[in-house]
Amino acid sequence: MKKGLLLSLFFSIFSLLLAQSPVVLTFTAEKENFEWLRLDSVKIENLDAGWSEMLYYPDTVLVFNSASQINDFVKGERVQVYPNPFSEETTVQVISDMNRNVNLQLFDISGNRVAMWQGNIGAGVYKFKVSVQSSQIYVLHCRLGDRLVTTKLNNLSSGKGVNRIEPIGHVSAFSDNSAMPRMKGVSPYSFIPGENYRFTGFAVQALEVNWLTITQEQFGSETIIFTFPEPLDKSCVGVPTVTDYDGNVYNTVQIGKQCWLRENLKSTHYSDGVPLPLNDTVHDHDIPFYFKYEQSDSIAQIFGMLYTWAAAMRGNVGYPDSVLVQGICPDGWHVPSDAEWCEMEYVLAPNSHCTDQVSYYGNSDSLAKKLCAARLWATDQYSRPVTPGYWSIDSIGCNASRFSMLPAGYYEHGAYFGVNWGTCFWTSTEYDVNDAYRRYIQYNNAGVNRMKKEKCHGFSVRCVKDVYHEK
Numbered sequence: 018m019k020k021g022l023l024l025s026l027f028f029s030i031f032s033l034l035l036a037q038s039p040v041v042l043t044f045t046a047e048k049e050n051f052e053w054l055r056l057d058s059v060k061i062e063n064l065d066a067g068w069s070e071m072l073y074y075p076d077t078v079l080v081f082n083s084a085s086q087i088n089d090f091v092k093g094e095r096v097q098v099y100p101n102p103f104s105e106e107t108t109v110q111v112i113s114d115m116n117r118n119v120n121l122q123l124f125d126i127s128g129n130r131v132a133m134w135q136g137n138i139g140a141g142v143y144k145f146k147v148s149v150q151s152s153q154i155y156v157l158h159c160r161l162g163d164r165l166v167t168t169k170l171n172n173l174s175s176g177k178g179v180n181r182i183e184p185i186g187h188v189s190a191f192s193d194n195s196a197m198p199r200m201k202g203v204s205p206y207s208f209i210p211g212e213n214y215r216f217t218g219f220a221v222q223a224l225e226v227n228w229l230t231i232t233q234e235q236f237g238s239e240t241i242i243f244t245f246p247e248p249l250d251k252s253c254v255g256v257p258t259v260t261d262y263d264g265n266v267y268n269t270v271q272i273g274k275q276c277w278l279r280e281n282l283k284s285t286h287y288s289d290g291v292p293l294p295l296n297d298t299v300h301d302h303d304i305p306f307y308f309k310y311e312q313s314d315s316i317a318q319i320f321g322m323l324y325t326w327a328a329a330m331r332g333n334v335g336y337p338d339s340v341l342v343q344g345i346c347p348d349g350w351h352v353p354s355d356a357e358w359c360e361m362e363y364v365l366a367p368n369s370h371c372t373d374q375v376s377y378y379g380n381s382d383s384l385a386k387k388l389c390a391a392r393l394w395a396t397d398q399y400s401r402p403v404t405p406g407y408w409s410i411d412s413i414g415c416n417a418s419r420f421s422m423l424p425a426g427y428y429e430h431g432a433y434f435g436v437n438w439g440t441c442f443w444t445s446t447e448y449d450v451n452d453a454y455r456r457y458i459q460y461n462n463a464g465v466n467r468m469k470k471e472k473c474h475g476f477s478v479r480c481v482k483d484v485y486h487e488k
Contacts, residue, residue, distance in 0.1 A: 039156055039167040040081040040208040042235075044072065046220050046243040054245055057219050057226070061204075064213040064232075068206055075102055078154055080169040081208035096159045098147075102171035105178070108185070109145040113138055113161055120160040121145065121182050123170075126153045131180040144185040148178050168203045210236045218243035226391040226415055251419040252279075253482065261347045262286045269482075270419045273364035275357065276482035278350070279421050281321025288348045293328055300430060300473045302326075302451055303333045308428040308475035310436055319393070320425035320436065323475030326443055326453045333472065335447025342445045346480035353481040355446035355454045355467070362465060365418050369465075377464030383414055384465050385458050388422045391415040394460050395424070395437040422458060428475030435459075441476040 042061070046054040056077050062069040072079060097110045111119060116139045123132040134145065147170065149155055155170040215232045222245060229243045252258075253269040253276035260266050261284040268279040285307055286292050296306035305328035310316045327333045329352050330344045338354040346352060353361075359371040366382030379385070416422075426436030435441075438460040446454045448469035455476055457466040470476075 039169070039238075041154070041156070041169060041238045042079045042081075043154070043238075043240040044077045044079075044216065044218060044243070045240065046218055046229075046245060049244060049246055054220050054222070054243075056243065057221055059219070060215075060217040062215040062217075063206065064215055066206065066209075066212060070204055070206075075173075076171065078169055078171060080156070080167060080203045081206065096157075096166050096168060098157070098168055098170055102173050104174040105172065106146060106148050107170060107172075109147055109157065109159070109182075111138065111143045111145065111159060111161070113140055113143075115140050117162045119143075120158075122158045122160075123147065123149070123180065123182060124156045124158070125151065126155070131155075132182045134182040134184065136184070146181075146183045146185055148181045148183075150178065150180055151175055208235075216241055216243075220245055221392075222248045256482065259347055259350065259480075262288050262290055270421070272361050272418055272420065275361055277353075277361070277420065278480045279419065281423070281425055282324075282345060282478040282480060283317065283321045284345055284347075285322065287331060287345060288343070293324075293345075298431065302472040305331065306475070308433075310426055310428070310433050316436060320423055321477055323425070323428050324443065324478055325475060326472035329443045329476075329478050330445060335453075336445065338446055341483055344445070345478060349483050350480040351483055352443065352445040352478060355444040357481055358442075358444055358456055358467075371465070371467055377462050377466050380462070380464035383463050385463050386415045387417045388420045388465070389416060389458065390421040390423055393423055393437060424460065425477045427477075430474075441470070441474075443476045443478055 044056055044059045046056045048054050055074060057074050059072045059077060059079075060069060061072070061079060070079060096112070099108055099110070101107060109121065111121075113119075116137065119134075119136060119138050121134045122130055125131050131149070132147070147157070149170070149172045152172055152175045155172065157168050157170055159166050159168075211234055213232070214235045215230060217228055217230045219226055219228045220243070221227075227245060227248060229245060231241060231243065251270050253271045256269050256276060258266050258268055259278065261282070263284050263286055265283045267282075270277050270279045284293075285295070293305060293307045296304075296308060299306065302325075304325070306325050307328055308323040310320065310323060324345060328345060330342055336342055338356040341351040342354075343350065344352045362369050362371050362379060362384060365387045366379035366384040368381050369379035369384060371378055422440060424435065424437045425440045426434055427439070427441045428434075440458055442456045444454045444456070448454055451471055452469040453472050454467060455470050457468065459466075
């Protein structure tokens with residue numbers, strides 16, 4: 018009996034403490050050698066309640082109101098902090114639908130109250146300046162009458178003043194703020210001790226997005242650490258890099274028995290030093306040209322050059338897939354045939370049907386994601402700027418091959434298209450006198466497209482080593 022009473026008393030006190038304090042989940046990451054690693058995003062899933070939240074760098078702290086605190090404010094009764102994170106000073110905006118007594122209390126990470134303001138406000142929007150001294154997380158309690166809301170403040174630099182909350186004044190009527198967003202980093206869901214959570218942390222290592230998952234019951238505030246192993250080396254045996262005539266250095270990646278370049282070709286010369294002419298006006302199936310996307314050196318440095326089929330092949334001659342065509346590739350490497358692309362794709366997507374000429378294939382195996390690096394992909398073909406990127410939004414399984422495909426765009430009949438939302442690659446396989454096979458991936462499709470295209474178009478080139486390498 019006494020044991021039961023003690024347990025009941027414990028949980029009553031525990032619940033009371035939760036009702037008075039926010040629950041703060043802080044996420045961080047490190048490498049296996051304990052070196053700090055930046056978390057780019059964190060996905061928080063409540064497996065019992067069925068909801069999920071996303072945090073994006075630099076906001077890696079999530080604050081919950083407890084179950085007994087007020088989350089269901091009526092329309093207009095809200096608190097917003099901006100900017101957040103901030104440096105030394107930020108603004109707190111309090112919205113009320115009627116005359117109320119307001120009590121603002123600021124607590125440091127140790128739970129000490131460092132500043133307070135109390136007074137009466139009418140219906141409308143009121144601003145307060147919050148100044149803090151230390152670089153740390155603070156928690157702000159705002160009580161409007163008998164209602165309480167809690168949010169966290171993330172100060173990134175140390176100040177020279179004092180901890181203070183100062184009223185700035187009445188801003189506008191309540192009705193002007195009906196569309197104001199929820200505070201960043203503050204969950205709209207109540208925290209209930211003992212529920213099951215799954216936390217997935219995403220971090221970039223060696224230009225690749227990697228992720229770790231932690232599943233556990235959550236009973237209160239905690240710092241959750243993701244420890245990432247060093248990424249596996251998938252470079253080709255004995256050939257980690259390749260250098261072309263122009264001095265460009267390319268990493269390699271082994272997929273199955275094939276050794277591929279991990280970056281798009283940037284060369285403007287053949288391996289014997291013969292130069293290629295630059296072009297963006299002439300359309301001829303038989304003339305070898307290279308294209309620099311919108312004449313931009315910075316774009317070319319990231320995505321490589323674009324080539325006509327004649328330039329890639331060093332001539333306008335079709336060969337059987339069994340013939341290795343060096344073309345624009347470095348010595349010992351060649352332009353991959355359609356069959357060689359199929360071989361690589363079957364390794365990554367066993368259910369694909371790469372001989373299908375028109376439709377996208379490999380969708381069920383997420384072939385596009387396995388090939389694409391999770392960066393620089395736009396959310397749609399018109400979005401600018403391009404971040405956070407289409408694949409970055411859903412990075413699990415991204416670039417599993419380490420092929421690191423990027424949206425390099427293409428050149429077609431006098432215009433450039435598709436940078437940040439699509440990419441095309443030549444194969445050495447000819448369809449007819451005017452057309453050759455190519456591969457195409459776009460921002461919003463999980464599969465790969467195989468289709469013939471006119472040889473005068475400008476597409477990217479990846480090279481394959483002339484001999485197989487067993488890993």
